[in-house]
Amino acid sequence: MLLSKSEGKEFLLMGNQAIARGALEAGVSVAAGYPGTPSSEIIENLAAVAPDADLYVEWSVNEKVSLEVAAAGSFAGLRSLCVMKQNGVNVASDFLLHLVLSGTRGGMVLIPCDDPGAISSVNEGESRYFARLMEIPLLEPGDFQEAKDMTKWAFELSEEISNVVMLRSVTRLSHASGNVKLGELNRAKPSAKFNFSGNLLDAKTGPVITAPVPFRHTQQQAKLKKAIDLFERSPFNRYEGPENPELLIITSSACYLYSREALRVLDAEKRAGILKLGTTWPLPPELLKKHLAAADKILIVEEVLPFLEENIKILAMENIDSIGKIKFFGKNNGTIPSVNEMNPDHVIKAVSSILNIPYTGMPEEYEKSGQILSFTKSPNRELTFCPGCPHRASYWSINRALTLNGKNGFVCGDIGCYTMAILPAGFGTIKTAHSMGSGTGVASGFGKLKSFGLNQPVVSVCGDSTFFHAGMPALVNAVHNGSDMLLVILDNSGTAMTGFQPHPGIPSDAAGNKLPSVDIESVCRSIGAKTFTTDPFNISETEKKVLDIIENETGARVLIMRQGCALSPEKKGKKKYNVSVDSNICKGTDCGCNRLCTRVFRCPGLVWNSSTGKAVIDEIICAGCGVCADICPSGAIKRSEVMS
């Protein structure tokens, strides 16, 4: 479908597919990114067609490098795309600050996919503020068709103003699907050349640099003014509603769909209008002034922070003479919640209170009985590691070693499936969890607090992809500064959480072609850390190693726990062991272990049968890792190797 030549034909496309198609219609040549929900499918879709569409597609080591790789494409005259989740923009922002000053050549589009409500994140960060901070244009598609069309236009806009354009998506567009009419594919393969011999001040032919800063900054702001002129006439900004509405809703992105729904549901389309903005920074002032002057009440619907609200209020204040007095409703006055994602109900509630239209979503009595029935009859689905997941085994050993050591040691974590060790799934082992690689940086700091009396053993955990992304500099820091800490690298051979994208430790690229891989163990050794390895499925050896390294080694050291993810294509559906519980040996509740197997280890494949009062293996769910056989103090869990 992505390379379909059926122009004008309509397909049901996921937002991320629509974006990828838009990039192909624009003739993108280079695409780079770092995996992160809800953005990953854009690069994945492009990678799948890379050989046929003459693209270079890369999963980069982190977001900053992906932006640099994409920029190189642009400097060489190619159209380039860079994709990341919201917090990736923070990582890329240092380069971005300089890139926007030097400007670009081939059209370059940066697409962050934000996750309001943190559905698949540990933050609900806003990327839109970066557009204002970096002084670059910001586009926000309001539906699936626009996701495709705006992506295509973003490349043209970028070339028109010779600078990066940011297009921001959100989970409810990226991971939602709707009808999209395809446009024409651009299949020309342009040739790349980097010109640098022109005048130092000539952005098109000279070296690509940020100096002299005042000169370049002036140029950059002139580009933004040019964008405003284009935005004033952009079809992506639309007004729907009566000429002089009682209430004007100003909105963007998925919130446009919620707002439209709210007016339809309340039958308020004759009383209220919607100004749907597709170009949200810089705001087109003439368009805004016209609409602000036509209404006395303005409701601003957006997620997550009051970005539009703040900017619109500044514009209204500057033009108060022509616009007149306005009553604003939004996040600042509490009409719209200031955290979490939006939905139709929030907008319905806001509009019904402003226009005094009664609405009942769910009768109170129904809601109450629904909550009680659901609470009592739908047991909660707590998140857990998959059956056969190496992390469960790794945390088992780390946790045991810290307990045996008895000095109140703790683990600093970061981002990946293994973050779930803040939950019972990982025995609550993780005690700090923030951003990519930050567990090791924080541990590096903790490891220097001995002189203040901190004598607790300090451990950090970091996944293999995360190690390359941001863990490496933290380890360098710990080694160089002589921090007393242990970094445990949970190497499951892939970026498992986001769907097995390759990273520098994997010998293949985004499209599956062979590439040289970087060996984590050699990297750690060459940094100067004492480095050990273990197989976490061997829990007795792993526990012994963790304890020994904590008690008998000093300085920054590394223990690599290497075992592939249970869902990896190589392992999925293949059992190493047949596992069973010998019911003659299992003592059940009389054992004295307090159900270590099912109450603590909590693998979905190991079931507590309350009628027999004994544990039993669920053959269908069990992945055959065999680890639980070593957990049982009575030796009731048996494993036998599967003959291949």
Place this chain on the structure above:
Amino acid sequence: MIDPFNIIITGVGGQGNVLAARMLGNTLTKAGYYVTIGETFGASQRGGSVMSHLRVSKESSWSPQIPKGKAHLIIALEPIESLRVLAAYGNRDVKVVSNTRPIYPVGVICGDLAYPSLPDLNTAVAQLCDDARFINATEEAVALGHPILSNVIMVGAAAGLGLLPIDDESFKSVISENVPESKIDINMKAYRKGKEMAVDPVKF
């Protein structure tokens, strides 16, 4: 058909929730409708609930989230998920068609939480909606040769309620685009089986 018609497909990670939503969405798109699907699958691979909202309309796209209490049809690939969805999006008039095969949450597996019996669950569901039908989709899929066919049976069951403007031919053309030719017949068989089962659900 009520416009927009609001469908929720709910289940647990690994059940093929997203695929089932796709099949139904593509069939309706082919029938000339605007379809908007909103998906929540962030925790899908880690034992969490998964939910797809489908909005079907002759006029336009709708938002990817159904307002609270406004579902018209709930397709539950896992039985207790029907109750969870009813509590948030249900109303007396919503139609529920649910698979009977449980997938136990880890709390139940560990013996910390209780999973209701099917009659018990049926009673709870009946307190929230007037038309709920349970069908042995997984069992039937296994009989047809593969448990994965239970999704197709469930989509067939949804079609069998007679609420959706889809016919066997449009479904067949979607299936043909998504499975190898040798598998088309068995998928159509599963789809038709689902249609039959919807009018002859489990009796309590």
